[in-house]
Amino acid sequence: MKELDKSETHLTVRVELRRWGKPVTVVQGLPKTGRSLAEVAHKLKERLATGGTAKDGVIMLQGDHRARIKSELVKLGFPDDHIEVF
Template sequence: MADENSFDDLLKKLDEDEIKIIVQLYVIKRGKRVTNIKGFTDQEKMESIAHELKKTIGTGGTAKNGMIVLQGDHRSKVTEFLLTKGYPRESIEVI
C-alpha cells in the first residue's frame, strides 16, 4: 500500500510540474476590468489561492468553473503572488 500512495504522490507532483497558469485581463460591461486566472487542476487549492489573493490584494472576486476572477487589473500582483507560492515563472503566462 505504501508504494501505491507514493506512486500517486509522484503522479500528482508531475501534474503540478506541467501546470500552465494563464493570467488574463478582460474588459466587461461598462468598461469594468477583471483579471481571470485559469489552469488549476485542484479545485480546493484553487479556492484557497483565490481566498489568499483576494485578501492580499484587497479586492473582490470568485473561484468557480476552474477559474479565479478578480475585480480589476491585477496581472502583475497575481504573477508576483504565484511566484511567492512556488509556481515557476515558466508555468505562468500573462496575457
Template sequence: MAVCDKCGLPEDLCVCEEIVKESMRVKITLDKRRFGKYATVIQGLDGRDIDLKELSSLLKAKCACGGTIKDNVIELQGDHKEKVKEILQTIGYSSGLIDVK
C-alpha cells in the same frame, strides 16, 4: 496517522500539491466587463489537485479586491495581472509556466 493516496507519504509530509504547482501552466488575462470595469482571469488551475477556494482567498486578500471561482477559473475584480504573477511565483508556481497576456 493518515497516508496520502497518491505519494504514500503521511499527509503532513505530502508533496503532491507542490509537484502539481511546479508543472501547471497558468494563464493570466485581463477581461473588460460591463461599464468599463476590468477583471483579472486566472485559468489553467486544476481544482482536483489544488484547493481553489484557499488560493482564491489568498489572491483576493493580497490584491485587496473581490472575486469568484467559476468552472476552475478564478476571477478577480480589477487589473491585477502582474501582482497575481508575483504571488503565484512566491507560493511555488514555476515562473516559466505562467503566461500573462
C-alpha cells in the same frame, strides 16, 4: 494546498472587460474543482486586496492586477516559467 501539483500546472492570466468597461483579471489553468482552487483564490484576494470568485478552474479578480499577480503566484509556489500574463 498540498492537493495541487504546482509544477505541472500551466497558468494563463489575462484581463477582460466586463459590464460598463470594468476590468476583471482572469487566471486559468487550475483544476476545475477541489479545495486548492478556493484556497489559491482566497490567498490572491487577500494579497491583492480585491474581491473575486473561483469556479470551474477559473479565478476572476475584480480590477486589473497584471502588474502584481505573477509575483504573488510565484510566492504561492507556482513556477515562474509556467505563468503567462497577457
